[in-house]
Amino acid sequence: MVKVVVLGAHGQVAQIVEKFLFADKEVKPSLFLRNAARMEDKKNQATIFEGSATDAAQLEKAMKGQDIVYANLGGKDEIDLEAEATVEAMKNANVKRIIWISTLGIYDEVPGKFGEWNKETLGDYITEYAKAAKRIEESGLDYTIIRPTWMTNKDEVDYEKSEKGEPIKDTEVSRKSVAAYIYHLIKNPKEDVDKSIGLGKPGTEGDKPSWY
Numbered sequence: 714m715v716k717v718v719v720l721g722a723h724g725q726v727a728q729i730v731e732k733f734l735f736a737d738k739e740v741k742p743s744l745f746l747r748n749a750a751r752m753e754d755k756k757n758q759a760t761i762f763e764g765s766a767t768d769a770a771q772l773e774k775a776m777k778g779q780d781i782v783y784a785n786l787g788g789k790d791e792i793d794l795e796a797e798a799t800v801e802a803m804k805n806a807n808v809k810r811i812i813w814i815s816t817l818g819i820y821d822e823v824p825g826k827f828g829e830w831n832k833e834t835l836g837d838y839i840t841e842y843a844k845a846a847k848r849i850e851e852s853g854l855d856y857t858i859i860r861p862t863w864m865t866n867k868d869e870v871d872y873e874k875s876e877k878g879e880p881i882k883d884t885e886v887s888r889k890s891v892a893a894y895i896y897h898l899i900k901n902p903k904e905d906v907d908k909s910i911g912l913g914k915p916g917t918e919g920d921k922p923s924w925y
Contacts, residue, residue, distance in 0.1 A: 721785040729892035772802035796845035819843035826920040858909040875911035883913025
């Protein structure tokens with residue numbers, strides 16, 4: 714039985730991951746979010762914690778006894794503070810394995826016109842997510858950072874991985890694909906440890922995502 718706590722449990726990708734977790738009798742999920750009432754209908758399927766992801770003490774309560782932390786956090790103005798609190802809480806709770814969702818472009822790894830468009834569109838968002846990712850990388854935790862390309866709601870699992878230092882040319886990937894990879898890591902927690910993985914759908918190279 715693997716115990717996993719989902720931080721930012723009401724997020725779009727997180728809710729797809731949770732469907733995988735709820736269907737798996739070998740996983741015991743816990744959900745952490747700012748407003749627990751949003752997940753009231755899941756109280757029979759998971760332990761629910763309410764709190765702020767910038768509050769290490771509140772996070773620690775949710776992390777105690779867990780095997781894996783999956784952090785689906787966001788917000789340009791809070792992401793670095795959330796990373797700091799998450800690392801502190803995990804160390805206090807003696808949990809080592811973290812799956813951290815970041816964003817595309819934090820290492821300036823997107824070449825060409827797509828890279829220029831991505832920088833212009835995301836702006837300071839990239840800078841703040843890069844700070845947070847660096848904090849996770851330097852934490853001493855067993856991390857996997859995930860850098861999805863621009864996400865769609867397509868009902869498909871189709872992705873390819875790239876490692877830190879490799880260019881990302883794919884412009885999009887489905888949220889379901891990202892969720893499937895996260896679930897795979899939860900089931901195979903020794904895979905891609907201490908790696909930062911880019912995720913994109915093969916064959917979607919271009920100057921920007923197809924819907925822009």
